[in-house]
Amino acid sequence: MTQKLVVALPKGRILNEAMPLLRRAGIEPEPAFDDPASRLLRFTTNIPGLEIVRVRSFDVATFVAFGAAQMGIAGNDVLMEFQYPEIYAPLDLGIGRCHMAVAEPAALRAEDDPGRWSHIRVATKYPGITRRHFAARGVQAECIHLNGAMELAPSLGLCRRIVDLVSSGETLRANGLVEVERIAEVTSRLIVNRAAAKTRPAHLAGWIDRFQGALDAAAIA
């Protein structure tokens, strides 16, 4: 019997790191998947009943949380932001490695003491994480939600601080910003819808094992 399984993958940078793992786990998408001109969002694979949807990184978590996809790949930045109880993340795939940090203009940093903040304004794509991070030490963070280009905010006078993902640090440097504190290490995880894992335990556990095997093989290679 063929059981339908929808796997949600994030568009963009992470996808290039995720595909070798998927292929090692035995999943080969239809040729249109690699066609840069294709506007398709949903793809069949070599596995009967297994389909891939390619969506924005934040939407991967939403599709899996609501059971529209049973499995997916999402960064723990996204998982921390949403905190969906319907998602569990059995495997750290070790890809998409970066970290989340608070940054501010280098000129400000010298005279600034984060220990004395009581109310700050922050531009970020992660208002949930930001509020909780600061609330934990009694600092009220007023978040201005941006979808991108956070690093422009301080020089344009929107706010002094941002919370953003940092990889090489090049974007911060290019915008005259320095890290003030690190909030979390970020990698991508294999995520699974809890209800699906309960109703089809053998099927989902089988796929988690195949991804674990793909990770082990990658570590040896």
Next chain:
Amino acid sequence: MTQKLVVALPKGRILNEAMPLLRRAGIEPEPAFDDPASRLLRFTTNIPGLEIVRVRSFDVATFVAFGAAQMGIAGNDVLMEFQYPEIYAPLDLGIGRCHMAVAEPAALRAEDDPGRWSHIRVATKYPGITRRHFAARGVQAECIHLNGAMELAPSLGLCRRIVDLVSSGETLRANGLVEVERIAEVTSRLIVNRAAAKTRPAHLAGWIDRFQGALDAAAIA
């Protein structure tokens, strides 16, 4: 005296329609602006003190609302979603023309009567507009916020209805969806930060006039 003026432009499709208008209004960005490999987000122009930032369409409104940019170009979909009181939109630029609609699977449409809805679940990038649209006639809309790929939601069982922008209708058709009702006509507007318009009325009014002139010239051409 040179007065600083930051103009926020949306990345993507609308930008190609907006640039001829900007150039007719006398604004020519530095060459890096047209370099597809450039990762810059902020650009000088031929006008001293006038800079362009290139950000996501939703962020254009946020930058202008908070006064980080004094002027921008944004669709009324974005303006309706946020309803920022700090923004006013003096000119309809007539570009980025599309409409916002409720859609559902064609198979469902035949037997569905929107007049009898009382509670519906909707996938959308516009939860604010969607909730208000339905609340106005006593329908409670539970919104699942997605950043894209709304058209996948019905076939994956996330929900039956979506609220999305529709241009040619090709995406809806390709996903077996049909329009149920139209929520709003959408075009892009020149938007201005109210505080900036109050403190520098002549400067901002001068630029609005230049855009009006560019529109008139485009209409004649």
